[in-house]
Amino acid sequence: MNADLVVVGSGFFGLTVARQCAEDLGLKVLVIDRRDHIGGNAYSEPEPETGIEVHRYGAHLFHTSNERVWQHVNRFTRFTPYVHRVFSTFQGGVYSMPVNLHTINQYFGKALGPDAARALVAEQAGEIDTAAADNFEDKAISLIGRPLYEAFFKGYTAKQWQTDPRNLPGATVTRLPVRYNYDNRYFNDTYEGLPVDGYTAWLERLADHENIEVRLGTDFFDTSQEVSKGNVAGNVPVVYTGPVDTYFGDAEGQLSWRTLDFEQEVLPVGDFQGAPVMNYADEDVPYTRIHEFRHFHPERDYPKDKTVIMREFSRFAVAGDEPYYPVNTPEDRQKLLAYRDLASREENVLFGGRLGTYKYLDMHMAIGAALSMVDNKLTPHFKDGAA
Numbered sequence: 001m002n003a004d005l006v007v008v009g010s011g012f013f014g015l016t017v018a019r020q021c022a023e024d025l026g027l028k029v030l031v032i033d034r035r036d037h038i039g040g041n042a043y044s045e046p047e048p049e050t051g052i053e054v055h056r057y058g059a060h061l062f063h064t065s066n067e068r069v070w071q072h073v074n075r076f077t078r079f080t081p082y083v084h085r086v087f088s089t090f091q092g093g094v095y096s097m098p099v100n101l102h103t104i105n106q107y108f109g110k111a112l113g114p115d116a117a118r119a120l121v122a123e124q125a126g127e128i129d130t131a132a133a134d135n136f137e138d139k140a141i142s143l144i145g146r147p148l149y150e151a152f153f154k155g156y157t158a159k160q161w162q163t164d165p166r167n168l169p170g171a172t173v174t175r176l177p178v179r180y181n182y183d184n185r186y187f188n189d190t191y192e193g194l195p196v197d198g199y200t201a202w203l204e205r206l207a208d209h210e211n212i213e214v215r216l217g218t219d220f221f222d223t224s225q226e227v228s229k230g231n232v233a234g235n236v237p238v239v240y241t242g243p244v245d246t247y248f249g250d251a252e253g254q255l256s257w258r259t260l261d262f263e264q265e266v267l268p269v270g271d272f273q274g275a276p277v278m279n280y281a282d283e284d285v286p287y288t289r290i291h292e293f294r295h296f297h298p299e300r301d302y303p304k305d306k307t308v309i310m311r312e313f314s315r316f317a318v319a320g321d322e323p324y325y326p327v328n329t330p331e332d333r334q335k336l337l338a339y340r341d342l343a344s345r346e347e348n349v350l351f352g353g354r355l356g357t358y359k360y361l362d363m364h365m366a367i368g369a370a371l372s373m374v375d376n377k378l379t380p381h382f383k384d385g386a387a
Protein backbone atom coordinates (compact mmCIF):
# COMPACT_ATOMS: atom_id res chain seq x y z
CA MET A 1 0.00 0.00 0.00
CA ASN A 2 1.44 3.36 -0.95
CA ALA A 3 -1.49 5.62 -0.17
CA ASP A 4 -1.06 9.12 1.26
CA LEU A 5 -4.46 8.98 2.93
CA VAL A 6 -6.77 6.18 4.06
CA VAL A 7 -10.52 6.78 4.13
CA VAL A 8 -12.64 4.29 6.05
CA GLY A 9 -16.14 4.21 4.60
CA SER A 10 -17.29 5.00 1.08
CA GLY A 11 -20.43 7.02 1.86
CA PHE A 12 -20.86 10.61 0.76
CA PHE A 13 -18.55 11.93 3.46
CA GLY A 14 -15.72 9.51 2.73
CA LEU A 15 -15.91 9.75 -1.05
CA THR A 16 -16.10 13.54 -1.00
CA VAL A 17 -12.96 13.72 1.14
CA ALA A 18 -11.26 11.18 -1.13
CA ARG A 19 -12.17 13.05 -4.30
CA GLN A 20 -11.06 16.47 -3.05
CA CYS A 21 -7.77 15.11 -1.77
CA ALA A 22 -7.11 13.08 -4.93
CA GLU A 23 -7.95 15.94 -7.24
CA ASP A 24 -6.89 19.13 -5.47
CA LEU A 25 -4.05 17.85 -3.31
CA GLY A 26 -2.85 15.15 -5.73
CA LEU A 27 -2.88 12.53 -2.97
CA LYS A 28 -3.14 8.80 -3.51
CA VAL A 29 -6.23 7.85 -1.54
CA LEU A 30 -7.20 4.36 -0.45
CA VAL A 31 -10.89 4.04 0.43
CA ILE A 32 -11.91 0.88 2.25
CA ASP A 33 -15.43 -0.28 2.98
CA ARG A 34 -16.69 -3.27 4.88
CA ARG A 35 -19.66 -3.68 2.54
CA ASP A 36 -19.63 -5.15 -0.96
CA HIS A 37 -20.80 -1.89 -2.53
CA ILE A 38 -19.87 1.78 -2.37
CA GLY A 39 -22.05 4.61 -1.18
CA GLY A 40 -22.92 3.64 2.38
CA ASN A 41 -26.61 4.04 3.03
CA ALA A 42 -27.11 6.19 -0.08
CA TYR A 43 -26.57 3.14 -2.30
CA SER A 44 -29.38 2.28 -4.69
CA GLU A 45 -29.91 -0.42 -7.29
CA PRO A 46 -32.56 -1.49 -9.79
CA GLU A 47 -35.08 -4.00 -8.47
CA PRO A 48 -34.41 -6.97 -10.84
CA GLU A 49 -37.99 -7.76 -11.94
CA THR A 50 -39.11 -4.19 -12.68
CA GLY A 51 -35.92 -2.17 -13.11
CA ILE A 52 -37.31 0.36 -10.63
CA GLU A 53 -34.49 2.06 -8.69
CA VAL A 54 -34.70 1.07 -5.03
CA HIS A 55 -32.80 2.89 -2.30
CA ARG A 56 -31.60 -0.18 -0.41
CA TYR A 57 -31.28 1.66 2.91
CA GLY A 58 -34.44 3.75 2.74
CA ALA A 59 -35.39 6.72 0.61
CA HIS A 60 -32.73 9.39 0.11
CA LEU A 61 -33.86 12.79 -1.09
CA PHE A 62 -31.26 15.32 -2.03
CA HIS A 63 -31.79 18.96 -1.03
CA THR A 64 -29.53 21.84 -0.06
CA SER A 65 -29.34 25.59 0.24
CA ASN A 66 -25.56 25.54 0.34
CA GLU A 67 -24.20 27.04 -2.92
CA ARG A 68 -20.85 25.37 -2.62
CA VAL A 69 -22.36 21.95 -2.01
CA TRP A 70 -24.77 22.44 -4.91
CA GLN A 71 -21.90 23.40 -7.25
CA HIS A 72 -19.90 20.44 -6.06
CA VAL A 73 -22.60 17.79 -6.47
CA ASN A 74 -23.48 19.08 -9.93
CA ARG A 75 -20.03 18.11 -11.12
CA PHE A 76 -20.93 14.46 -10.60
CA THR A 77 -24.60 14.21 -11.48
CA ARG A 78 -27.48 16.08 -13.02
CA PHE A 79 -30.65 16.34 -10.99
CA THR A 80 -34.28 15.80 -11.92
CA PRO A 81 -36.78 18.48 -10.91
CA TYR A 82 -38.25 16.12 -8.27
CA VAL A 83 -39.84 17.88 -5.31
CA HIS A 84 -40.46 15.75 -2.23
CA ARG A 85 -43.97 15.62 -0.82
CA VAL A 86 -45.19 13.33 1.94
CA PHE A 87 -48.61 12.38 3.26
CA SER A 88 -49.53 10.88 6.58
CA THR A 89 -52.28 8.40 7.39
CA PHE A 90 -53.86 8.90 10.80
CA GLN A 91 -56.95 7.07 12.09
CA GLY A 92 -58.23 6.25 8.63
CA GLY A 93 -57.68 9.72 7.13
CA VAL A 94 -54.92 11.03 4.93
CA TYR A 95 -53.29 14.35 5.78
CA SER A 96 -50.71 16.61 4.26
CA MET A 97 -47.20 16.62 5.84
CA PRO A 98 -45.28 18.57 7.04
CA VAL A 99 -47.89 20.48 9.01
CA ASN A 100 -49.27 23.23 6.77
CA LEU A 101 -52.54 25.12 6.40
CA HIS A 102 -54.09 22.13 4.65
CA THR A 103 -53.19 19.79 7.54
CA ILE A 104 -54.59 22.24 10.09
CA ASN A 105 -57.85 22.71 8.20
CA GLN A 106 -58.20 18.98 7.50
CA TYR A 107 -57.54 18.02 11.10
CA PHE A 108 -59.82 20.59 12.72
CA GLY A 109 -62.47 20.39 9.97
CA LYS A 110 -62.21 24.10 9.31
CA ALA A 111 -61.47 26.48 6.45
CA LEU A 112 -59.21 28.94 8.22
CA GLY A 113 -56.97 31.48 6.55
CA PRO A 114 -53.31 31.84 7.57
CA ASP A 115 -53.87 34.35 10.40
CA ALA A 116 -56.77 32.49 11.94
CA ALA A 117 -54.85 29.19 11.76
CA ARG A 118 -51.83 30.81 13.36
CA ALA A 119 -54.02 32.16 16.16
CA LEU A 120 -55.62 28.75 16.75
CA VAL A 121 -52.28 26.95 16.89
CA ALA A 122 -50.75 29.71 19.07
CA GLU A 123 -53.54 29.21 21.58
CA GLN A 124 -52.93 25.46 21.66
CA ALA A 125 -49.17 25.86 21.78
CA GLY A 126 -49.29 28.41 24.61
CA GLU A 127 -48.87 25.75 27.29
CA ILE A 128 -45.14 25.57 26.45
CA ASP A 129 -42.67 28.43 26.39
CA THR A 130 -40.93 28.05 23.01
CA ALA A 131 -37.67 29.57 24.24
CA ALA A 132 -37.45 27.02 27.07
CA ALA A 133 -38.45 24.04 24.91
CA ASP A 134 -35.29 21.97 24.65
CA ASN A 135 -36.61 18.51 23.91
CA PHE A 136 -38.61 16.92 21.10
CA GLU A 137 -41.99 16.92 22.82
CA ASP A 138 -41.86 20.44 24.22
CA LYS A 139 -40.47 21.82 21.01
CA ALA A 140 -43.20 20.14 18.95
CA ILE A 141 -46.01 21.28 21.24
CA SER A 142 -44.62 24.82 21.34
CA LEU A 143 -44.68 24.89 17.54
CA ILE A 144 -47.92 23.11 16.61
CA GLY A 145 -49.87 22.60 19.85
CA ARG A 146 -50.77 19.38 21.59
CA PRO A 147 -53.61 18.09 19.34
CA LEU A 148 -51.53 18.14 16.15
CA TYR A 149 -48.52 16.80 18.03
CA GLU A 150 -50.50 13.89 19.41
CA ALA A 151 -52.00 13.08 16.02
CA PHE A 152 -49.01 13.32 13.72
CA PHE A 153 -45.87 13.12 15.86
CA LYS A 154 -46.49 11.17 19.03
CA GLY A 155 -47.25 7.74 17.55
CA TYR A 156 -44.82 8.04 14.64
CA THR A 157 -42.04 9.17 16.97
CA ALA A 158 -42.79 6.36 19.44
CA LYS A 159 -42.26 3.88 16.60
CA GLN A 160 -39.28 5.66 15.07
CA TRP A 161 -37.30 6.18 18.27
CA GLN A 162 -38.86 4.02 21.05
CA THR A 163 -37.56 6.69 23.39
CA ASP A 164 -39.39 9.14 25.63
CA PRO A 165 -39.73 12.19 23.33
CA ARG A 166 -38.62 14.33 26.28
CA ASN A 167 -35.25 12.61 25.94
CA LEU A 168 -34.93 13.33 22.22
CA PRO A 169 -33.40 16.57 20.94
CA GLY A 170 -35.69 19.42 19.91
CA ALA A 171 -33.63 19.66 16.72
CA THR A 172 -35.09 16.35 15.51
CA VAL A 173 -38.54 17.89 15.23
CA THR A 174 -37.38 21.20 13.77
CA ARG A 175 -36.09 19.24 10.77
CA LEU A 176 -39.68 19.62 9.59
CA PRO A 177 -41.09 23.02 8.65
CA VAL A 178 -44.49 24.27 9.87
CA ARG A 179 -46.30 26.46 7.34
CA TYR A 180 -49.36 28.65 7.43
CA ASN A 181 -50.00 28.35 3.71
CA TYR A 182 -50.68 25.47 1.32
CA ASP A 183 -47.06 24.86 0.43
CA ASN A 184 -46.60 21.16 1.17
CA ARG A 185 -42.99 20.72 0.04
CA TYR A 186 -41.21 18.54 2.56
CA PHE A 187 -38.02 20.60 2.46
CA ASN A 188 -37.41 24.34 2.56
CA ASP A 189 -34.14 24.27 0.63
CA THR A 190 -33.29 26.30 -2.47
CA TYR A 191 -32.14 23.27 -4.46
CA GLU A 192 -33.73 19.87 -4.61
CA GLY A 193 -33.81 16.91 -6.96
CA LEU A 194 -32.84 13.31 -7.53
CA PRO A 195 -29.79 12.12 -9.47
CA VAL A 196 -30.88 11.57 -13.08
CA ASP A 197 -29.20 8.19 -13.42
CA GLY A 198 -29.42 7.15 -9.79
CA TYR A 199 -27.41 7.43 -6.59
CA THR A 200 -24.97 4.65 -7.40
CA ALA A 201 -23.94 6.19 -10.73
CA TRP A 202 -23.35 9.50 -8.90
CA LEU A 203 -21.28 7.84 -6.18
CA GLU A 204 -19.28 5.88 -8.75
CA ARG A 205 -18.38 9.06 -10.63
CA LEU A 206 -17.33 10.65 -7.36
CA ALA A 207 -14.96 7.73 -6.73
CA ASP A 208 -13.75 7.56 -10.33
CA HIS A 209 -10.35 9.22 -10.19
CA GLU A 210 -6.92 7.85 -11.04
CA ASN A 211 -5.65 8.66 -7.54
CA ILE A 212 -8.47 6.81 -5.76
CA GLU A 213 -8.52 3.10 -5.06
CA VAL A 214 -11.66 1.66 -3.48
CA ARG A 215 -11.40 -1.69 -1.73
CA LEU A 216 -14.76 -3.22 -0.89
CA GLY A 217 -15.34 -6.07 1.54
CA THR A 218 -12.49 -4.69 3.65
CA ASP A 219 -13.16 -4.32 7.35
CA PHE A 220 -10.99 -1.75 9.15
CA PHE A 221 -11.22 -3.81 12.33
CA ASP A 222 -10.10 -7.03 10.67
CA THR A 223 -6.40 -7.15 11.51
CA SER A 224 -5.74 -9.73 8.79
CA GLN A 225 -6.38 -6.98 6.20
CA GLU A 226 -3.46 -5.11 4.68
CA VAL A 227 -4.86 -1.90 6.15
CA SER A 228 -6.65 -2.02 9.48
CA LYS A 229 -6.93 -0.15 12.75
CA GLY A 230 -3.48 0.04 14.29
CA ASN A 231 -1.95 -1.20 11.06
CA VAL A 232 -1.64 1.83 8.80
CA ALA A 233 1.86 2.36 7.47
CA GLY A 234 3.95 5.33 8.56
CA ASN A 235 2.21 8.58 9.31
CA VAL A 236 -0.55 8.11 6.78
CA PRO A 237 -3.62 9.91 8.10
CA VAL A 238 -6.93 8.09 8.39
CA VAL A 239 -10.36 9.62 7.89
CA TYR A 240 -12.73 7.31 9.73
CA THR A 241 -16.46 7.50 8.97
CA GLY A 242 -17.72 4.43 10.83
CA PRO A 243 -19.45 4.63 14.23
CA VAL A 244 -17.29 6.55 16.68
CA ASP A 245 -18.14 4.22 19.58
CA THR A 246 -17.09 1.16 17.57
CA TYR A 247 -13.74 2.77 16.79
CA PHE A 248 -12.96 2.96 20.50
CA GLY A 249 -14.34 -0.52 21.23
CA ASP A 250 -17.30 1.03 23.10
CA ALA A 251 -14.83 2.15 25.80
CA GLU A 252 -17.21 4.88 27.01
CA GLY A 253 -20.29 2.70 26.60
CA GLN A 254 -22.43 2.17 23.52
CA LEU A 255 -24.09 5.14 21.92
CA SER A 256 -27.69 4.41 21.03
CA TRP A 257 -28.45 4.03 17.36
CA ARG A 258 -31.62 3.16 15.52
CA THR A 259 -31.53 0.73 12.67
CA LEU A 260 -34.17 0.02 10.06
CA ASP A 261 -35.69 -3.17 8.69
CA PHE A 262 -37.37 -3.13 5.31
CA GLU A 263 -39.99 -5.35 3.75
CA GLN A 264 -39.89 -4.97 0.00
CA GLU A 265 -42.61 -6.21 -2.34
CA VAL A 266 -43.29 -6.12 -6.06
CA LEU A 267 -47.02 -5.65 -6.57
CA PRO A 268 -48.97 -6.32 -9.79
CA VAL A 269 -50.42 -2.80 -9.91
CA GLY A 270 -49.28 0.34 -11.68
CA ASP A 271 -49.66 2.53 -8.62
CA PHE A 272 -50.07 1.36 -5.03
CA GLN A 273 -50.40 4.57 -3.01
CA GLY A 274 -50.28 7.46 -5.47
CA ALA A 275 -47.30 9.10 -3.73
CA PRO A 276 -43.62 8.33 -3.08
CA VAL A 277 -43.92 8.23 0.72
CA MET A 278 -46.88 7.61 3.00
CA ASN A 279 -46.22 8.02 6.71
CA TYR A 280 -48.28 6.07 9.24
CA ALA A 281 -48.91 8.13 12.35
CA ASP A 282 -50.89 5.50 14.31
CA GLU A 283 -48.80 3.65 16.84
CA ASP A 284 -50.62 0.37 16.26
CA VAL A 285 -49.47 0.23 12.62
CA PRO A 286 -46.06 -1.42 13.05
CA TYR A 287 -44.22 0.35 10.22
CA THR A 288 -43.44 4.07 10.14
CA ARG A 289 -43.83 4.59 6.40
CA ILE A 290 -44.19 2.98 2.99
CA HIS A 291 -41.98 4.04 0.08
CA GLU A 292 -43.16 3.50 -3.48
CA PHE A 293 -40.06 4.01 -5.56
CA ARG A 294 -41.57 4.55 -9.00
CA HIS A 295 -42.86 7.94 -7.85
CA PHE A 296 -39.33 9.25 -7.28
CA HIS A 297 -38.75 9.11 -11.04
CA PRO A 298 -41.94 9.95 -12.92
CA GLU A 299 -39.73 10.83 -15.89
CA ARG A 300 -38.51 7.23 -16.29
CA ASP A 301 -40.06 4.58 -18.44
CA TYR A 302 -40.99 2.10 -15.71
CA PRO A 303 -43.42 -0.81 -16.24
CA LYS A 304 -47.02 0.35 -16.01
CA ASP A 305 -48.37 -2.83 -14.44
CA LYS A 306 -45.91 -3.36 -11.58
CA THR A 307 -44.68 -1.32 -8.67
CA VAL A 308 -42.15 -1.76 -5.85
CA ILE A 309 -43.07 -0.82 -2.31
CA MET A 310 -41.01 -0.95 0.84
CA ARG A 311 -42.37 -0.89 4.38
CA GLU A 312 -39.97 0.65 6.89
CA PHE A 313 -39.64 -0.58 10.49
CA SER A 314 -37.41 1.02 13.10
CA ARG A 315 -35.68 -0.57 16.11
CA PHE A 316 -32.63 -0.19 18.34
CA ALA A 317 -29.45 -1.38 16.65
CA VAL A 318 -27.66 -4.27 18.35
CA ALA A 319 -24.26 -5.76 17.51
CA GLY A 320 -24.07 -6.57 13.82
CA ASP A 321 -26.85 -4.18 12.75
CA GLU A 322 -26.28 -1.21 10.49
CA PRO A 323 -26.61 1.99 12.52
CA TYR A 324 -28.79 4.61 10.76
CA TYR A 325 -29.92 7.24 13.24
CA PRO A 326 -28.14 8.62 16.31
CA VAL A 327 -30.79 8.72 19.07
CA ASN A 328 -29.01 11.44 21.00
CA THR A 329 -30.50 11.17 24.49
CA PRO A 330 -28.85 13.17 27.31
CA GLU A 331 -26.89 10.00 28.27
CA ASP A 332 -25.72 9.65 24.67
CA ARG A 333 -24.56 13.25 24.70
CA GLN A 334 -22.52 12.63 27.84
CA LYS A 335 -20.86 9.62 26.24
CA LEU A 336 -20.31 11.56 23.04
CA LEU A 337 -18.34 14.21 24.94
CA ALA A 338 -16.07 11.47 26.22
CA TYR A 339 -15.68 10.02 22.71
CA ARG A 340 -14.92 13.47 21.29
CA ASP A 341 -12.20 13.81 23.84
CA LEU A 342 -10.74 10.43 22.88
CA ALA A 343 -11.07 11.32 19.18
CA SER A 344 -9.23 14.61 19.61
CA ARG A 345 -6.31 12.74 21.15
CA GLU A 346 -6.20 10.04 18.47
CA GLU A 347 -3.14 10.90 16.43
CA ASN A 348 -3.45 10.98 12.66
CA VAL A 349 -7.16 10.04 12.70
CA LEU A 350 -10.02 12.36 11.79
CA PHE A 351 -13.64 11.41 12.42
CA GLY A 352 -16.41 12.39 10.02
CA GLY A 353 -19.85 11.67 8.64
CA ARG A 354 -23.09 10.77 10.38
CA LEU A 355 -21.62 7.76 12.15
CA GLY A 356 -18.18 9.17 12.90
CA THR A 357 -19.57 12.32 14.54
CA TYR A 358 -22.86 10.89 15.88
CA LYS A 359 -24.77 13.69 14.18
CA TYR A 360 -28.06 13.45 12.31
CA LEU A 361 -26.50 14.74 9.07
CA ASP A 362 -28.37 14.81 5.79
CA MET A 363 -26.44 14.03 2.61
CA HIS A 364 -25.80 17.69 1.80
CA MET A 365 -24.54 18.28 5.34
CA ALA A 366 -22.18 15.32 5.12
CA ILE A 367 -20.84 16.62 1.81
CA GLY A 368 -20.45 20.15 3.22
CA ALA A 369 -18.68 18.81 6.31
CA ALA A 370 -16.34 16.75 4.12
CA LEU A 371 -15.40 19.82 2.06
CA SER A 372 -14.71 21.71 5.30
CA MET A 373 -12.56 18.91 6.67
CA VAL A 374 -10.43 19.00 3.53
CA ASP A 375 -10.14 22.82 3.72
CA ASN A 376 -9.50 23.11 7.42
CA LYS A 377 -7.63 19.96 8.34
CA LEU A 378 -6.26 17.98 5.41
CA THR A 379 -5.10 20.82 3.18
CA PRO A 380 -3.06 22.49 5.94
CA HIS A 381 -1.69 19.08 6.97
CA PHE A 382 -0.50 18.11 3.51
CA LYS A 383 0.38 21.50 2.09
CA ASP A 384 1.94 23.22 5.05
CA GLY A 385 2.91 20.18 7.10
CA ALA A 386 0.68 21.47 9.91
CA ALA A 387 -0.68 18.92 12.37
Ligand code: UDP
Residues within 6 Å of the ligand: 088, 097, 152, 153, 154, 156, 157, 160, 172, 173, 175, 176, 279, 281
Ligand atom coordinates in the same frame (compact mmCIF):
# COMPACT_ATOMS: atom_id res chain seq x y z
N1 UDP B 1 -41.92 12.85 12.43
C1 UDP B 1 -43.16 12.50 12.90
N2 UDP B 1 -44.17 12.32 12.01
C2 UDP B 1 -44.00 12.43 10.68
C3 UDP B 1 -42.73 12.78 10.19
C4 UDP B 1 -41.70 12.98 11.09
O1 UDP B 1 -43.35 12.34 14.11
O2 UDP B 1 -44.98 12.23 9.92
C5 UDP B 1 -40.83 13.06 13.41
C6 UDP B 1 -40.13 11.75 13.73
O3 UDP B 1 -39.74 11.76 15.10
C7 UDP B 1 -38.93 11.81 12.82
C8 UDP B 1 -38.58 13.30 12.86
O4 UDP B 1 -39.86 13.95 12.90
O5 UDP B 1 -37.89 11.00 13.29
C9 UDP B 1 -37.77 13.78 11.68
O6 UDP B 1 -38.46 13.46 10.48
P1 UDP B 1 -37.71 13.26 9.09
O7 UDP B 1 -38.75 13.08 8.04
O8 UDP B 1 -36.74 14.36 8.91
O9 UDP B 1 -36.95 11.88 9.33
P2 UDP B 1 -36.06 11.00 8.32
O10 UDP B 1 -36.66 11.16 6.95
O11 UDP B 1 -34.64 11.49 8.46
O12 UDP B 1 -36.25 9.62 8.85
